[in-house]
C-alpha cells in the first residue's frame with residue numbers, strides 16, 4: 613500500500629508541481645520503517661536507479677514535513693532524521709543508541725499519562741511532546757559496549 617497519492621494531493625493543494633523526483637523521495641521515506649538520514653535516502657534512491665541531488669532531497673523533505681506526513685527528528689548527531697507517520701501515533705518516545713546510532717521507537721501510554729498530568733499541574737495544555745532516551749541498545753550491550761560518561765568524573769573539587 614503506497615501513500616504517495618496523499619503527498620500528490622498535498623502538492624496539488626499547495627499549487628506545487630508534482631514531479632517524479634518528489635514522488636520517488638516520498639516513496640522511499642514512506643516505504644521505510646527506519647529513521648532515515650538524507651544520506652540513507654540518497655542511497656535508497658540510488659538503489660532504485662534514481663539520481664537525485666541533495667538539494668532536491670532536502671527541499672522535498674521540508675515539504676513532506678510541512679504536509680504532516682513525515683516527522684523530522686534531531687537526535688543530536690549533527691544531522692536530521694526523517695520518519696513517516698503512517699500507522700503511528702503522533703506521541704513519540706525514542707531510544708537512541710550512543711554507540712551504533714540505532715534509533716528505536718518506544719511507546720508507553722503510562723508515560724504519556726504521567727507527562728500529561730505533570731504538564732496540567734502547571735496549568736499547561738499539552739499538544740505533543742518528544743522524549744529521547746540516550747544509552748546503549750541491546751546489541752551493543754551484548755557486544756560488550758559500555759556507557760561512556762563524558763562529563764567530569766567527579767564534580768567535587770578535590771584540589
Ligand SMILES: [Zn+2]
Nearest residue numbers: 709712749752
Ligand atoms: Zn547500539
Ligand SMILES: [Zn+2]
Nearest residue numbers: 647695706717
Ligand atoms: Zn520514531
